[in-house]
Amino acid sequence: MSQNSQYSEENIRTLDWREHIRTRPGMYIGKLGDGSSADDGIYILVKEVLDNSIDEFVMGVGKTIEVSIQGTKVIVRDYGRGIPLGKVVDVVSKMNTGAKYDSKAFKKSVGLNGVGTKAVNALSTYFRVESTRDGKSSAAEFATGVLKDKEFLEETSRRRGTKVTFVPDETIFKNFKFRMEYVAKMLRNYVYLNPGLTIIFNGEKFFSENGLKDLLEDNNNQEDMLYPIIHLKGDDIEVAMTHSKTQYSEEYHSFVNGQHTTQGGTHQSAFREAIVKTIRDFYGKNYEASDIRKSIISAISIKVMEPVFESQTKTKLGSTDMGGDLPTVRTYVNDFIGKYLDNYLHKNPETAEKLQRKILQAERERKELSGIRKLAKERAKKASLHNKKLRDCRIHLGDVKKDRRLESTLFITEGDSASGSITKSRDVNTQAVFSLRGKPLNSYAMSKKIVYENEEFNLLQAALNIEESMEDLRYNNIVIATDADVDGMHIRLLLITFFLQFFPELIKEGHLYILQTPLFRVRNKKETIYCYSEAEKLTAIEKLSGKPEITRFKGLGEISPDEFKHFIGDDIRLDPVMLDRETSIEELLQFYMGKNTPNRQEFIINNLKVELDLIEEK
Structure with a gap:
């Protein structure tokens, strides 16, 4: 009997809402992850709950939101209107239930599909929602989306609003850990986009008076800015921009209805196009687009009625229209920039002069590079036909319609033996391997020319597809996989220097990681335990007893x-490479990679820790 003939009515089953979310979590929250990446599911859960509180603030109620994360438990408390008491259960457990279907109430809201809190509920082992309004309170408790307890508190003196408490399910988010830096960055974005809103996170207060201007100031060193930030605001649009003195690449922070569109979309493309057109018109010169945008640091936020995103996690805007009787996104952004940026440059001739000098400098550098760039591209093209350095995967970050694109990973390894092990055990769908030959060059204080002259850097840039723009990045995760010895550490440092020097936004946007690999294997005849530290080794020896x-x-x-395959599969351990907001890239590179050897030696001696100290700390 053929397999097809067994296809009958018994094969078809309808999943209820919670089963569907738990069976296909990726459809609702993107990738699962363990918290080492900013787009891991546990942060999407926090965001989905927060979005409802933000929408209350946008409606003019509830100026403060309190967020607490202790271990695996998350608590979000707002002082909005509170969920209508009779609908507390329905709002968090019935699909297609929510106020956001009434377009008048939430015309430019973040979550439009009524799925958010239901997904959080279904994917949490503990979920409690409590609403207070009109002096009364109602609460409901769930476990994995199943109602466990419901209570009505007739009278209460508590302030109105909604409080949601949840613990993500460890059977779905394996070995997860909240990284507070990622949560803090998300919360800062919320206050930049909602001036006047206060968010208190584990006791720390976040507040912004100047919106996107504050975002650029907080994320970049002021001394690195070529001219004061240009800050423009309209009814449904806000823009902030400057150019960097040291950064090569373009940097964009883009948002739609308060949603951080990390992969851009129609609004970001329109913004990039509008800047070029406006600046060409202002100077009356047909400058190259890449020369105008080189080193730009910018942010754009727009509000669209009923936006269409290219995926459930809303990281890329697909809408072409602003909604209502407004024009297309492209026309709206172009008209706004064309009028207000042009006005600004007329009123601020000093900024206009600095900007023009920057464009002319970029033009000179591009012309100097043109010959070598052409040669390098030809070399990279030939190499990619039979490139032994890159063993590619099938799914890439740009494959919008593929579920697993956020899992796309490039491992950068040293030598053939390491790359051989990873290549044989990787998932060929989502994991690619790039092998280095020996130690890369120290690229500190070198110009972009070196990226094209050095074959290894040129091929790595080609593999990542980031020469023109971050929008074309092929892998969501770039993982440095080197030995945990002195040489391996040195290679890590040299690679991080390369990315900081030429592509810092890869690190700023959370794409770069270090692969943790086990230092020890402890086993007996029944069980094998891989240990990542001396402390883990001692615990494993105790557990397995005997010898x-x-x-x-x-x-x-x-x-x-x-x-x-155990270390790069579901149990992969990654350490994200993060930038301290207080430190400038230039100062960082100068200290660690410059010619100040005595200062570095003194720093190392003062901060040296022996293995025993580390065990005690654990």
Whole structure:
């Protein structure tokens, strides 16, 4: 009997709302992850709950939101109107239930599909919602979306509003941990987009008076800015921009209805186009688009009626219209920039002069590079036909219609043995491998020319597809996978220097990671435990008792492909490379990679920790 003939009515089943979310969580919250990446599911859960509180603020009620994260428990409390008491259960457990279907009430709201809190409820082992309004309170408790308890508190003196408490389900988000830096960045974005809103996070207060201007000031060193930030505001649009003195690449922070569109979309494309057109018209010169936008640091926020995003996680705007009787997104952005940026440049001749000098400098550099760039592109093209350095995967970040595009990962490895182990054990759909030959160059204080002259850097840039724009980035995660020895650490440092020097926004946007690999394998005949530290090794020896076999891994090449699949699969441990908001990239690189050897030696001696100190800390 053929397999097809067994297809009958019994094969078809309808999942209820919570089963559907739990069976296909990726449809609702993107990738799952363990919290090491800013777009992991646990942060989307926090965001979905917060969005409802933000919408209350936008409606003019509830100027303060309190967020607390202790371990795995999240509490979000707002002082909005509170959910209507008779609908507390329905709003968090019935699909297609919510106020956002009434377009008048929430014309430019963030979540338009009534799915958000239902997904959080279904994907949490504990979920409690409590609403207070008109001196009365109602609460409901759930476990994995199943109602466990419901209570009506007739009278209360508590302030009105909604309080949601939840604990993500560890069977879905395996070994997860909230990284407070990611949550803090998300909350800061909320206050930049909603001046006047106060968010208190674990006791720390976030507030913004000047919106996107504050965003650029907080994310960049003031001394690095070529001219004071240009800050323009309209009814449904806000823009802030400057150019960097040191950064090569373009940097955009874009938002739609308060949603951080990390992958841009129609509004960001229109903004990039509008800047070029306006500046060409202002100077009356047909400058190259890349020369105008080189080193730009900018942010744009627009409000659209009933926006259409290219995925459920809303990271890329697909809408072409602003909604209502307004024009297209492209026309709206072009008209606004054309009028207000032009006015600004006329009124601020000093800024206009600095900007023009920057464009002319970019033009000179581009012309100097043109010959070598052409040669490098030809070399990269030839190499990509038989590029032994890159073993590519099938799904890339730009494949909008593919579910797993956020999992697309490029491992950068040293030498053939390490890349061989990863290549044999990787997931060919989402994991690619780029192998380095020896140590890369220290690129500190070098010009962009070196990226084209150095074959390794040129091929890496081509593999990532980031020469023209971050919008074309091929992999969501770039993972440095080197040995945990002195040489491996040095290679890490040299690669981080390369990215900081030429592509800092890869780090700013949270794409760069270090792969943690086990230092020890502890096993007996029944069980094998991989340990990532001395402390974990001691715990494993205690657990397995007797005299287990202990193996110390010296390099990635020693780990067999069969074992390696454990370290780059579901249980992968990644350390994100993050930038301290207080430190300028220039100062950082100068200290660690410059010619100030005595200062560095003193710093290392003063901060040196021996293995025993680290065990005690654990």
